[in-house]
Amino acid sequence: MRRSLSVLPVVTIAAAMIGAATSLALSSDTIGAATTAAGRCATAGLSVVQTVPTTLVTTVTVGILPAACAGGILRVAVHNGITSSEGTATIPGGGGTVTVTLAVAVAVTVAEQTDVVVSGP
Amino acid sequence: MAVAIILGGALGGSLGRAAAADLNLTSENLTPYRTCTLTATPATTTSIIDSNVRQGSATSNFGTTTTMLVSSSGAANQRVYIRFDLTACTVAIPATATIRLATLRLFATVLPAACRTVDVFKVTATWAETTITWNNQPFGTTLNNPPTGSRTDSFDIGTPVGCQNLTANAYILGADVTSDVAAFVAGSATNFGWMLRDDVEASATARSSTYATKNLGTVNRAPQLVITYVTVP
Numbered sequence: 001m002r003r004s005l006s007v008l009p010v011v012t013i014a015a016a017m018i019g020a021a022t023s024l025a026l027s028s029d030t031i032g033a034a035t036t037a038a039g040r041c042a043t044a045g046l047s048v049v050q051t052v053p054t055t056l057v058t059t060v061t062v063g064i065l066p067a068a069c070a071g072g073i074l075r076v077a078v079h080n081g082i083t084s085s086e087g088t089a090t091i092p093g094g095g096g097t098v099t100v101t102l103a104v105a106v107a108v109t110v111a112e113q114t115d116v117v118v119s120g121p
Numbered sequence: 122m123a124v125a126i127i128l129g130g131a132l133g134g135s136l137g138r139a140a141a142a143d144l145n146l147t148s149e150n151l152t153p154y155r156t157c158t159l160t161a162t163p164a165t166t167t168s169i170i171d172s173n174v175r176q177g178s179a180t181s182n183f184g185t186t187t188t189m190l191v192s193s194s195g196a197a198n199q200r201v202y203i204r205f206d207l208t209a210c211t212v213a214i215p216a217t218a219t220i221r222l223a224t225l226r227l228f229a230t231v232l233p234a235a236c237r238t239v240d241v242f243k244v245t246a247t248w249a250e251t252t253i254t255w256n257n258q259p260f261g262t263t264l265n266n267p268p269t270g271s272r273t274d275s276f277d278i279g280t281p282v283g284c285q286n287l288t289a290n291a292y293i294l295g296a297d298v299t300s301d302v303a304a305f306v307a308g309s310a311t312n313f314g315w316m317l318r319d320d321v322e323a324s325a326t327a328r329s330s331t332y333a334t335k336n337l338g339t340v341n342r343a344p345q346l347v348i349t350y351v352t353v354p
Contacts, residue, residue, distance in 0.1 A: 110168060
């Protein structure tokens with residue numbers, strides 16, 4: 001009886017730690033609830049047009065932004081396979097069109113990848 | 122026995138609360154898009170091709186000229202063929218991606234004096250930049266073929282007020298080719314590019330719009346295809 005009592009706290013601590021580890025595994029139920037809360041302000045297409053004064057992309061104009069995106073932060077990143085550059089701008093009331101100036105101009109190549117993310121509103 | 126129960130309960134409860142706090146789901150709404158901009162330059166030898174076919178020079182190839190025309194004129198009509206290899210994108214577009222918008226952009230250098238409608242058709246057979254002619258073009262030599270109803274999109278161009286594109290030396294607003302690109306990406310159609318022709322060919326008065334080709338070698342006038350997509354709908 002004495003022997004079994006002395007073992008029990010250890011067993012219980014281990015059980016508690018296992019329980020904690022299990023709770024860290026993000027179950028789909030928990031994530032699902034969060035995803036529901038994080039809605040998107042745009043679901044249709046956005047127009048993305050580079051401004052190229054000569055041979056470098058200096059700004060990116062994002063259009064067809066819905067009014068629901070007003071107040072959100074528009075983040076744009078351009079990558080040409082060698083160089084990357086980013087810029088941000090705030091989406092005005094009513095949405096519409098926003099021009100983002102890149103921190104560093106990016107050379108035009110056959111293909112540029114432009115990632116556009118609206119944070120918020 | 123009682124000790125074991127209290128100790129276990131205290132530790133278990135404490136750890137349980139800590140784990141819940143660590144989740145800290147402070148959500149921020151994110152709307153992500155990815156865009157691939159393909160630009161035709163002389164270096165894009167085979168990945169992006171453009172050419173002009175001319176009824177008046179039915180057996181000649183114009184794959185290396187610096188301009189290409191869409192022209193409606195009696196028996197001297199002209200059409201544009203252009204194709205972008207989507208695999209040239211810096212990051213490959215997944216076959217499961219949802220194409221939100223794909224826009225064909227051409228730089229117009231000369232506009233017709235009358236507002237003309239230019240139709241954009243998905244090409245359904247192969248062609249080559251340096252061999253295509255009026256006589257061997259995929260859509261054949263019949264005028265006003267394929268019919269307007271089968272076009273992917275169209276745009277108006279000309280100097281009159283009210284025309285969609287009325288400024289010379291500027292990119293046109295763009296032709297919406299979203300449905301075609303979606304089919305190319307999904308693999309349900311083969312990418313042979315597009316053909317542009319005047320909506321009503323054989324005009325009694327010649328009407329032409331002129332566009333820069335990749336062979337002009339001017340980056341900020343080059344033909345472009347801009348594809349905006351999402352990987353998670």
